[in-house]
Amino acid sequence: MNVVSYRAVFGVPEFPRLAITSLFSRIAGAMWQLALVLFVLERFRSPELAGLAVFLSIAPGILIAPVAGALLDRHGRVRLMILDYIASAIFLSALAGVAMGGLLSVPLMLVIVTATSLTNPVGHAGARSLFPLIVPRHLWDRANAVDSGGYTLTSIIGAPIAGVIAALAGAHMALVATAVLHLAAAVVLFGLRDPRDPVPGGRLLQESLDGVRYVLRHPTLRGLAAGVSTANLAHGIAIVALPVLVIEHLGGNAAHVGQLWALMGIAGLVAAMATGRLGSEGRERQLLALSMLAVAGAVLLLARADTLAAVALAVTILGFGIGPLDVALFSLRQRRTDPAWFGRAFAVSMYLNYSGIPFGSGIGGPLVALSIPLAFTVGAGFAVLGAISTMTLIPKHEESEEAREELGAG
Template identity: 30%
Template sequence: MTFVATGWLVYRLGGPNATFLLGLVGFASQAPSFFLAPIAGVLVDRWNRHRMLVLTQSLFMVQSGLLALVAFGGTSGPTTIDLLIALSLLAGVINAFDMPARQAFLADMVPEREDRANAIALNSSLVNGARLVGPSIAGVVIAMAGEAWCFMADAVSSVAIIGALLAMRVPRWERKPHTTTAWRDFRDGYRYASRFAPVRTILLLIALASFMGGPYTLFMPVFASDVLGGGPSTLGLLTTASGAGAVVGALYLASRTSVLGLGRVIVVATGLFGAGLVGFAHSQVVWLSAVMLALIGFGMMVQLAACNTILQTIVVESMRGRVMSFYGMAFLGMSPFGSLFVGVLAGPVGVVTTVTAGGLACLAGAAVFAYQLPRLRTSIRPIYVGMGIIPEIAVGLQAATEASRPPKD
């Protein structure tokens, strides 16, 4: 609800610079995830993740309350826009620490690695279920009462989130002595992520999709109003369609019983995401745009959740917080630069061409990942053997079969 309300409020008050301001707000809300994620990752591996989440969610409650105050008392003008940008930046700073802590905390709640794929899919279904319900409610609330009440609802809902966190009973956290500096920890995490091909390749694919494909959401008010000739209810419908596709994708992943084959899933999902963007950019009919957005939501959610599942499965425990911070940099951290880029690009070339270019870039990324997939499987296979996901005897038989084949001319 807050995401939809912020975008609509900025678009309504932004005047002729609305498209640029939408990109600027997107940049302010997500840029801290890029610049602060390395620090956050080190702290997540050093601090109590449960307490960190209680703190970040409390700060989110305060930030949402301030947004509501600005919206209740604000009028059209530079001051209101400036405050919205500043509060979006504050949300980005909080999220830079919240996201890696939340992702790494999953291992504390679900210590069995074989269950994490379903846990991640369940988490994604809940998140995208909110994306399905929230925007449609936001469209009605904005039309009837204004954007401020969306922010107020967000602030009140934080009370339930904090209560849920405090009610959890997780394994007792024990402070471990640190013999290295924070800088050394960051450097070790960076070397691990950059030198291990599966982690590096997955992060690069996420970064590409977030930079070129993800910013399409910033232009949803433009498509709803200018391209399709609608209003807040149309915006809510379009965003709901994207959330519905994402929920279907989450349910699909939740139905899987193994992490095997997720590499192919990532290729297909990224391709669907890119194709959906191209189709949405050129659609001028509401129902077709909704179908394309459902395809986009499905592809984006499946890609992110499948990548997250593989990372959570193969990463060593001592590097979990740092790797998930790099995941946050790739997912959220690259998105603001993409938002700023497309916000500037959309002025001279238009939103249709901008979104089309993002879709084509994602299609190219899917093709490159598919080409590298056999080599990535070779690197991951020993880890899955050690975890018992792939029986060692089967790997040995496969290697023997390969060795017994006659050489090709």
């Protein structure tokens, strides 16, 4: 394919605005991910507490993801996404405010961090489910490459911004900057038209449980949940372990951590765009498994890294692994999910896949306190298990139309 394919994607009405909104919110997410770890290390100097904070910033959202999906299908996506971005800005501003006011305590911090996770499924699943509704099916690989590239681009931009602000003005100011970006995402989204009218529904709890049931009974979505969540444990461990390795053992600072995440993002962007250009249809399982093995190799290199240059090489390989993984994951999920279930199925599927990150960070803190090489080695093992699960649990071929109707009816 040539560059015209990507021009065609940006020629789709509403796609550029959605892409800009997603970019702003994901830059804020990348800043939040690093700023939170730096904030906890700066204020409390505890890797274990940093791991717990990352866990609580994501895990509670997993529990309400089914409800978020049902709300998206019932009430439309745009209004709820705007509310999510505004709520995130308020919570982050509150966390920075209590820190600047000298009122911060560990329990209060953990309560605010937990609150930030409760609306996130609406924004994340809303954006991801809007893409295939707005973009024609034949452009999905290109749109997903842009989406994945935007996600990795946020690492290039977001993590260094957070690192530099934290190094110059303190991690609390990185939280303030993150809140501003969430507000910018909400402003861009104002006036965007939902591609489908909201669907009247029955009882919210029943619809939420239907979304969970649909994903768990769906062979592809169930296999993705097992494989991707297992591999994401490695990513969760790295979120906590990398800053500790760089700052406490290699003489670096917060800005260096941000630059390393940016390097990973650049590699991921290049790999994602190349994958989108080549296409993934029919090869998604293989791309997912090979990407996870690349992640395992990169994390093993981090276990042995004793210089910043060695860390830079490892995170570059990590980025080259993550880019194709995202494109294959997004495309496979879209191709094998009934559009009528996009909101509920995507919310549940996304957060099941993502669940490895908070759990990885939760176990990463104690592992890092014991041994940084041990933490990375355990992470590499999880990535290998994810690759094996992907190849064994995800069906080779798409479910038949009759099977998909049965899943929806069940």
